[in-house]
Amino acid sequence: MRVSEFFYDLPEELIAQEPLQDRKQSRLMVVDRKTGEIEHRIFKDIIEYLNTGDCLVLNDTRVIPARLLGEKEDTGGKIEFVLLKNTGGDIWEVILKPGRRAKPGSRFVFGNGELKAEIIDVVEEGNRLVRFEYEGVFEQILDRVGIMPLPPYITKKLEDKERYQTVYSKHKGSAAAPTAGLHFTTELLEKIKEKGIEIAYVTLHVGLGTFRPVKVENILEHKMHSEYYNLKEEDCNKINNTRKNGGKIIAVGTTSCRVIETIGDEFGALKPQSGWTDIFIYPGYNFKVVDKLITNFHLPESTLLMLVSALAGRDTIMKAYNEAVNEKYRFFSFGDAMFIK
Template identity: 70%
Template sequence: MSLHDYYYDLPEELIAQDPLEDRSSSRLMVLDKETGNVEHHVFKEIIDYLNPGDCLVINDTKVLPARLYGNKVGTDAKIEVLLLKRREKDVWETLVKPGKKCKPGTVINFGDGILTGEVIDVVEEGNRLIKFNYEGIFEEVLDRLGEMPLPPYITHKLKDKSRYQTVYAKYEGSAAAPTAGLHFTKELLEKIREKGVKIAHVTLHVGLGTFRPVKVDNILEHHMHSEFYMVDEEDANLINTCKENGGRIISVGTTSTRTLETVTDENGVVHEGSGWTQIFIYPGYKFKAIDCLITNFHLPESTLIMLVSALAGREKVLNAYEIAVKEKYRFFSFGDAMFIK
């Protein structure tokens, strides 16, 4: 399977740089995975496609303001640190720029000494382990000093941190937002509940590997990043009951999908649990958990467009993307949405 099979041409001006004023007013393309037929709607009309007894599965991870700007003690050189993964209480795996200035023993000062970090080791791919020192609660210090780690294709500065969080974000730990969920407002979710649709929560802390390009031509040789997930018993039971009663499982985002497909057995039963998943979903994959997917428009040649193609078929997906380009849909994290039914 060749990487180039998942390429499409995207004009740069269609990459959304800012979130819309009203989350639910983004556009919604509805793609029928059986026929390939495409319809155009506004996101709040998603409710018309949800039936009583269906189960909407959302990822309640919360993005950390994980990008820190500091200075190297001794030389005052500017250093950018991106928190990737907590290893122990105050020890984080990080991505540091410029890395060559950050050998073990280097101390970095953030926010006039409110926070300091010492590089204690170099890990694979050139990332650094940093031990942080501060007074008080780390998350509060981070909220004060950190910036949202927006994807590299977004060049505008985010005015309001909350716009890179879903309205149901709960458990901190993500380096990127589960962006399909950004379209929901609390009011829309309430209307969906009132219609008789169940809403189940899963947690998957999105890693920056989400944006890591696939560098091998044969996609089967691609090594997936690992991400931490949690599914509790109550939510697993809710999803299983919906399935047993003939309801559809509608996943909000590729992150919820990867979580569900990790914790579902061959008989389609969802199990509670937590751990690390490296699941790679591409065409040929047989879905065990989900029936439908709400998602954004993804980067060419990314693992995410491969996942969407596994559900709806590569030709149908690429045809829908071609239509989206012609119709000037907004792409990527702050862009428009697609519902694959």
Template identity: 70%
Template structure:
């Protein structure tokens, strides 16, 4: 299958630059995955499509302020690091800009020396391994000095950092938000539970590979980035029992989907697990765990729109996306939502 099969014309002004004031008031497109039938609602209407006994699976990762701007220790030349993942202790993998300044052995300072970093390795893909030194607790220093790593297509400043976090975020480690979950409020989640819908949690720390364009012509030639995930025993039990009853497992976001499908055995049984996944889901994939999906609207020719197409069909999804453009839906991280039922 060709990457160009997933192209659609997306006007730049439809890429949402800021979140709505009220999370649950974004628009919601509902699509029947079998027929492709569409309807237009608001996100707070999602409760009408959830049934007693269903399970919503939420990714409780929390975005860290992973963007650090500092200067070279000797010359004062500006440097920007974007933290991708913690290797161990105070060693992190990071993107450096400009890369030519971040050579092995060079040291950088942030916040008048509150935080220092030394480049200890340059990887084949250009990413750096850096080691930090500081006084106190690293997370507190990072909270003080770091900035929220908004995606490159968002050019406006985010006034409230919490609007790039889900209301249930807990486990720190993401370089980007699991954006399908941004539409939920605590009140809406309470209403959903009162209806008899189960809520299960897992963790997948979202990497910036999510935003990297697919640079090959044929889908099968694309290499996915790896991301860390974990699912505990209790939440695995909730999901397994849902499948056993014949109720739906509804993944909130492509990150929850990728985690569930990574862990799920061929028989569709989940077990407590943690590790790294580079699963790439595109049309032709047979889902083991996920029945339905809540997701945002994704960019053309992205791995995310390919995953969404796998749950329905390419034709249904591309038709829906063209309809979304026509109806002026807001796209990507701060945009509107889609429920594939």
């Protein structure tokens, strides 16, 4: 299967640069994966498509201000770090620019010396392992000196950092938001619970590999980035019991989908666990747990577009995307939503 089969033309003006004032007022395209029928609704209408006894699976990760602007300790040369993942203690894997200044042993300072870093190794794809030095609590220092790492296609400054967080975000660790969840408000989630729909949480810390282009023409040759996940026993039981009782599992976002598809056995049963996943879902994949999916509109030729095509069928998805362009939907992280039922 070729990457070019997942290309579509997107006018630049349809890339959403800022979130809507009211999260739940985003548009919602509803796609029936059996018939290909498309409906145009508002996101708050999602409750009409969820039934008593179903289970909504949300990713409760929280984005950290992972972008650090600093300078080389000895020369004052400018540097930019983006934190990818914590590999243990104060050691992080980072993307940095410009990379040529960052050989092992190189030292950098951030926030007037409040945070320092030393390069200890060069790893895959030119990323670096760095050891941070500081006094106090790392997360508090990061909140002071770090910047929210918005996707590269968003060029407008975000005035309110919380708009790049879901209302249920809890566990810090992501370099990007699980954006399908940005449409939910606390009130909408309460109404969903009142209707008798179970809500379960998984944690997957989203890495910047989410935005990394597929550089090979044959998608089978693409290597996925790995991301840390966790599923607790209470939430695991909710999902398993829903399946046992005949309810549907609705993943909110490709991240939630990837977690439960990673964990599910051949019968779709889950066990509480944590670990790293590099699962790559593309057309031909047999879904074990997920029945339906709430998602945003994804970049052309991206692994996320391949995942939604695996659930609904490539032809159905490409038709839906072309209709979304014609109907002037808002695309990507701050854009509108799709429900695949």
